[in-house]
Amino acid sequence: MTSHRRPIRWHIGIFLAPAVLVYSAFMIFPLFGTLQLSLFTTSEQQTSFVGFDNFRVLFGDPRWSGAFWNALVNNVWFFVIHMLVQNPLGILIAAVLSNPKLRLRGFYRSAIFLPTIMSFVIVGFAWKLILSPLWGIAPDMLKAVGLKFLFAPYLGKEEYALTTLALISVWQYVGIPMMLIYAALLSIPQEVIEAGEVEGVTGFSAFWKIKLPLILPAIGIISILTFVGNFNAFDLVYAAQGALAGPNYATDILGTFLYRTFFGFQMQLGDPNMGAAVAMIMFLIILTGVCIYLFGIQMRMTRYQL
Amino acid sequence: MKIKSLFGAATAVLLGSIGVASADVTLTIESWRNDDLSIWQEKIIPAFEAENPGIKVVFAPTAPAQYNSALNAKLEAGTAGDLITCRPFDGSLSLYKAGHLGEVGDLDNMKNFGAVAKSGWSTDDGSAIFCVPMASVIHGFIYNKDAFKEVGVSVPTTVDGFFSTLEKIKQDGSYVPLSMGVADQWEAATMGYANIGVNYWKGEEGRQAVIAGDMKLTHPDWVAPYAQLAKWGPYMGDGYEAQSYPDSQNMFTLGRAAIYPAGSWEISGFNAQADFEMGAFRVPVQAAGDECYISDHVDIALGMNKATKNPEAARTFLNWVGSAEFADLYANSLPGFFSLSDHNVNMTDPLAQDFVSWRGECNSSIRPYHQILSRGTPNLANEYWVTSANVIRGSMTPEEAAAHMQKGLASWYAPQQ
Known part of the structure; x- marks a missing residue:
């Protein structure tokens, strides 16, 4: 033990203060505000405390819980499509683009990334037009190659609408995993690849055995970003299908369900208290998912010093 | 839309000051129909003012999506206009219950409206009527x-x-x-x-x-x-x-x-x-x-702000809204929005005539x-x-x-x- 006391390190607090203040004001405070809101109910302009009654209604009332589970299941499917299509596709495109022999790499990279920076309103509207059975180019294009029978009014069919929207979203955002993986692939030192070549590991097996393990942390980050993004999704469904998320709620995800509950829709008045309860559940779902990833996967992931 | 409502507000201020200067009474109308601004300014209001010297009317619309919340805020703060354009059913009923809308059932010209027309702006038991029906679709x-x-x-x-x-x-x-x-x-x-x-x-x-x-x-x-x-x-x-x-x-x-x-x-x-x-x-x-x-669905009506400083002038205007002249002006300026009154309105648009002719043959329902x-x-x-x-x-x-x-x-x- 030393008798020498360390001076108080003021600078730590000062340096942290701006971020802590901003984060508290815009994230922590509203979060607790939402929690508080969800514990009250309003009727006849009177607000009263009801504890967890809103949550009981949300899960206990067959109509509320039916709508909630429908939205959750749809949301999970939305996420599954992204994980199965968007991320593998992103990795594949990045792997192809990182091949130094490929010409026009810069062009492909930009072209594939471009939709990411477009507004969801434009994307939703453009795809609605492309797939329109009346004026869309999709039916005509399929007809030109003799595949007209493949066309259906995808966005209007209960069985296809959600998958179609998920694929539109994949089209828009595939540039993000592509860019992240591309950067990770470029950071792999040439020596490692060459050492592999000396040992006889080339081509496809070099990708599987050397590159893929090295980019796994990046894939992990992409997965969690996809998860958070998908369970917060709202905009594309709202732009393409409206707040009722038709047909027959087939494209209703948690975001649109929250919107209708909180803000109301047409003749249905909004219920901020019930909406806050839905928002809390969404928060808990995302929190659980992130925790599972953080403690279950990321901490056990092997990292290689390059 | 924003420019229009700004313009409306500016006119309101301007005309308001003129009104004070000449000791006339000025009525301001709250509305979500900013598409109809020119029809009100050029056709409807001049017709009313010509008949009722001493009363000036200003049409001051808000964007449709903001109307309900903006109106509520203005009514709470006591800055809302004298006349309030009423949404049908619960939207206006809640305003009446909160004491913001005055009763209008005793106006002379209310006799020109049938039960269906009034249903959109009555209490559930039909005992009180708080807006004068304007149009239906x-x-x-x-x-x-x-x-x-x-x-x-x-x-x-x-x-x-x-x-x-x-x-x-x-x-x-x-x-x-x-x-x-x-x-x-x-x-x-x-x-x-x-x-x-x-x-x-x-x-x-x-x-x-x-x-x-x-x-x-x-x-x-x-x-x-x-x-x-x-x-x-x-x-x-x-x-x-x-x-x-x-x-x-x-x-x-x-x-x-x-x-x-x-x-x-x-x-x-x-x-x-x-x-x-x-x-x-x-x-x-x-x-x-x-x-x-x-x-034949009731769509739009006009009521009176209970806190208005000119209740007599407001009632004069509302009574006029129930007149044959208003019905004619409104229906012909906006074909497809039909007067809810029993007046025989002569419409020039043939398609609108087709629609409105059914009222004579059939029973209306919302x-x-x-x-x-x-x-x-x-x-x-x-x-x-x-x-x-x-x-x-x-x-x-x-x-x-x-x-x-x-x-x-x-x-x-x-x-x-």
């Missing part, structure tokens, strides 16, 4: 006269005739028989279910019976419209499942479809877009000679899910959108849809339990 079918001539069909009057007309147009092949889609869902309920349903549940009779709890939504009269809707699908365009409301409008005005299930608010738009002759026919009845009903029944959760109006679209697509049978609606209503509405 009527539902029916608009058709392409050239197409009917070409295919050789005439206007149907019965349900069977309606379907045989559709069948002939389909056989002919040059036109899509029915221009409607279910992507946006609301057309299925508004121009589908509520439009054709009135003839089954006998308009007000059935609507009031459901409100009173004497009739269930599973009653055959309420299932039959679904059953008819279920047969519409095959006559709608290819891929109607993904056809949106603007798609349907364009399909019809481009001359690709023969019949458009319509609301009268389409008239001015269609007149501008379509280059063929259009006509309108009312909802076909089950058997020739049956008593007929039409969906959309069944607007008064009282849409107060709870699940919301009956939204549910009708979804189930009507489902029935047309065939993912729900008419009976299933009706049972679903009844279950939803009974879950919160005591008279139906």
